[in-house]
Amino acid sequence: MxxxxxxxxGMVSPLGCGVDVTWRRLLAGESGAGPTINVDVxxxxxxxxxxxxxxxxxxxTFNADEWMExxxxxxxxxxxxxxxxxxxxxxxxSGWKPESYEDQTSTGVLIGSGIGGIGGIYxxxxxxxxxxxxxxxxxxxxxxxINLVSGYVSIQHGLKGPNHSVVTAxxxxxxxxxxxxxxIALGDADVMVAGGAESPISRISLAGFVACRALSxxxxxxxxxxxxxxxxxxxxxxxxxxxxxxVLEELEHxxxxxxxxxxxxxxYGLSGDAYHITSPSEDGDxxxxxxxAALKRAGVSPSDLDYINxxxxxxxxxxxxxxxxxxxxxxxxxxxxxxxxxxxxxxxLLGAAGAVEAIFSILAIRDGMVxxxxxxxxxxxxxxxxxxxxxxxxxxxxxxxxxxxxxGGTNASLxxxxxxx
Amino acid sequence: xxxxxxxxKKIVIEHLGVEADKVIESANFIDDLGADSLxxxxxxxxxxxxxxxxxxxDAAETIRTxxxxxxxxxxxxx
Numbered sequence: 001m002x003x004x005x006x007x008x009x010g011m012v013s014p015l016g017c018g019v020d021v022t023w024r025r026l027l028a029g030e031s032g033a034g035p036t037i038n039v040d041v042x043x044x045x046x047x048x049x050x051x052x053x054x055x056x057x058x059x060x061t062f063n064a065d066e067w068m069e070x071x072x073x074x075x076x077x078x079x080x081x082x083x084x085x086x087x088x089x090x091x092x093x094s095g096w097k098p099e100s101y102e103d104q105t106s107t108g109v110l111i112g113s114g115i116g117g118i119g120g121i122y123x124x125x126x127x128x129x130x131x132x133x134x135x136x137x138x139x140x141x142x143x144x145x146i147n148l149v150s151g152y153v154s155i156q157h158g159l160k161g162p163n164h165s166v167v168t169a170x171x172x173x174x175x176x177x178x179x180x181x182x183x184i185a186l187g188d189a190d191v192m193v194a195g196g197a198e199s200p201i202s203r204i205s206l207a208g209f210v211a212c213r214a215l216s217x218x219x220x221x222x223x224x225x226x227x228x229x230x231x232x233x234x235x236x237x238x239x240x241x242x243x244x245x246x247v248l249e250e251l252e253h254x255x256x257x258x259x260x261x262x263x264x265x266x267x268y269g270l271s272g273d274a275y276h277i278t279s280p281s282e283d284g285d286x287x288x289x290x291x292x293a294a295l296k297r298a299g300v301s302p303s304d305l306d307y308i309n310x311x312x313x314x315x316x317x318x319x320x321x322x323x324x325x326x327x328x329x330x331x332x333x334x335x336x337x338x339x340x341x342x343x344x345x346x347x348x349l350l351g352a353a354g355a356v357e358a359i360f361s362i363l364a365i366r367d368g369m370v371x372x373x374x375x376x377x378x379x380x381x382x383x384x385x386x387x388x389x390x391x392x393x394x395x396x397x398x399x400x401x402x403x404x405x406x407x408g409g410t411n412a413s414l415x416x417x418x419x420x421x
Numbered sequence: 422x423x424x425x426x427x428x429x430k431k432i433v434i435e436h437l438g439v440e441a442d443k444v445i446e447s448a449n450f451i452d453d454l455g456a457d458s459l460x461x462x463x464x465x466x467x468x469x470x471x472x473x474x475x476x477x478x479d480a481a482e483t484i485r486t487x488x489x490x491x492x493x494x495x496x497x498x499x
Contacts, residue, residue, distance in 0.1 A: 069438055070438060071435075071436065071437065071438030072438075134466070134469070134475075137466065138459040138462040138466075139459060139463065142459075
């Protein structure tokens with residue numbers, strides 16, 4: 001199969017608009033959590049979230065008008081806006097601007113979302129009930145469909161190759177990158193714009209995740225303390241919003257145009273729990289098999305891993321199950337591994353999480369810096385693995401793995417390696 | 422300019438994101454103001470909402486310019 005490398009990255013996160021500002025703040029141990037604004041959460045037990053800092057575009061703020069005309073913003077839910085912003089950044093970063101018919105048809109898009117336009121569906125249902133069907137906008141459907149991120153990005157940038165999307169709950173972003181890399185490896189495309197986008201901070205989705213008992217509810221007065229993977233006091237995840245998009249490229253194609261290469265995608269593994277709709281299987285077998293499959297595909301052994309960006313959502317059940325699966329995978333090599341959950345800083349971006357966290361894994365390779373697990377004051381279990389509490393750590397990272405697990409028992413792992421020619 | 426004309430132009434400016442000086446009575450929504458077929462559906466909905474009238478689909482199809490909209494709505498109001 002053909003080799004696939006990462007040549008561009010883009011991001012909109014609760015720490016800011018852009019990869020550089022997010023990474024700088026992540027390494028500095030900053031948190032993107034705060035009281036939820038612009039959504040009525042007064043009667044909900046979870047009143048905090050990790051929202052994108054909106055502003056005029058200075059100091060890392062996200063200025064929507066820079067990425068999409070105001071009249072177009074009206075037509076879509078925010079996940080499409082965030083996805084467009086991240087994709088535009090990633091393409092600019094890669095320097096790939098396909099103009100010939102051949103270049104356009106060999107460049108595709110595969111951006112997914114976990115729950116897409118659920119907020120807009122809620123609003124339109126209210127219109128339907130109160131005012132009737134004639135008041136439903138013609139933009140209601142195209143502005144809520146999950147694959148419309150891929151659609152909009154292809155239209156904006158003239159990308160006529162495979163146009164695809166993924167919906168696998170919180171594994172979406174990882175599956176999108178993995179599947180896009182496969183499309184390149186198998187020759188369906190030379191370049192793929194791949195990632196995940198999510199805008200879940202609406203009343204209806206917060207209520208739904210609360211009902212699943214998935215969200216943190218004990219830290220409404222101390223939002224930055226709420227996301228605390230592996231810590232004894234953890235009580236659920238903190239909802240986050242944003243998007244991560246990468247440009248994946250066939251190695252020879254990237255070399256021929258002199259592109260900068262961040263890392264190589266060497267492994268991708270998938271598995272299913274076949275256990276429960278929201279709980280991970282208690283033996284961690286699904287996580288173990290998906291990491292094993294990714295390493296087998298990569299042709300490296302578990303002891304070669306330097307860093308794992310954990311799924312680690314800060315739920316009471318999930319964190320320890322993943323940790324045990326990693327311990328089982330690493331065996332005696334566990335003591336050499338760093339594993340952190342960046343959800344401690346940016347919250348859980350659901351369908352965007354896997355893509356954003358893949359970018360953090362790639363940046364760990366680039367900079368030799370491992371981001372921290374914030375709020376890990378008192379670990380609930382003993383482990384030989386370095387969970388990188390509180391402070392970022394300098395360490396050479398040649399091979400990094402990123403885990404994502406989703407409702408329905410859907411698991412994905414990605415493995416990246418420093419590009420060595 | 423009649424009150425109806427002013428309100429129609431305001432809606433067109435807001436929905437299509439175009440400059441006010443382009444919204445003249447002869448301006449065709451699609452050819453001159455950059456609307457697509459979905460935009461025109463939404464524009465008609467906005468006129469219905471603003472003027473509390475119902476514009477049937479066959480009538481909506483005849484509203485192609487700013488002037489068409491103004492004269493249709495003026496007749497409705499008369």
